[in-house]
Amino acid sequence: MNETELRRIKVLLVDDEPFIRLTLRQILMQIGIPPSSLYDAGDVKAAISETLRIRPTIVLCDIHMPGEDGFAYVATLQKAPIPEVAATPVVMLTSDSGEEAVMTAKGLKVSGYLVKPVSIAAVKKAIERALKVTLS
Template identity: 80%
Template sequence: MSDNELRRIKVLLIDDEPFIRLTIRQILMQIGIPPSNLYDAGDATAGLAETLRVRPSVVLCDIHMPGDDGLSYVAKVRSAPIPDVAATPVVMLTSDSGEEAVMAAKGHKVAGYLVKPVSIAAVKKSIERALKVTLP
């Protein structure tokens, strides 16, 4: 993947913790994704609105949030009437490594599952897998 292609990747981060959003934003910038291509939302409802507005290349989404959780968000994305939106790759980003949560996420056809805290390498690899690309 060229630098030009990397600059076109848009990432939406959905997490109710501002510190987590800031930390992941910094990791994404270290990977090479421009700050102008990073979007975030503090809950699933705002995340869905941003997904429809931004049409991200990939979404990193927490599972456990107040109100609708991350799995509810994924279910709504998958049932969207717009094919590009319904096919949006979603990587779950959570501190829940329990089998029940992992299996529930797989049932929603997520593109990956990252357990917090995450490393730069793990985030990069999950984005590469979700988008089927190799990042520089």
């Protein structure tokens, strides 16, 4: 994937912790995704709104958040009446490595599952797998 294609990727970061969203922004910028292509939301309601507004290429989503959790976001997304939105790849990014959470994610057919803390290489690989591309 060349620089022009990389600039077209829109990433939505969904996490209730501002520090985590900031850290993810920095990781994604190191991968080569420009800041203007990074969006974020602090809860599921805001995430659904942003998803419909920006139509992200991929979503990195926490599981455990106040109110609805990341699984509720994925389930809502997959039921969207707009096929392009319903098919948005979601990589769960969580501190929960428990079997129940992993199995729930598998059941929702998420595109990836990363356990925090994450490395730049792990985030890059998860995005490449989800989008079926190679990032330069």
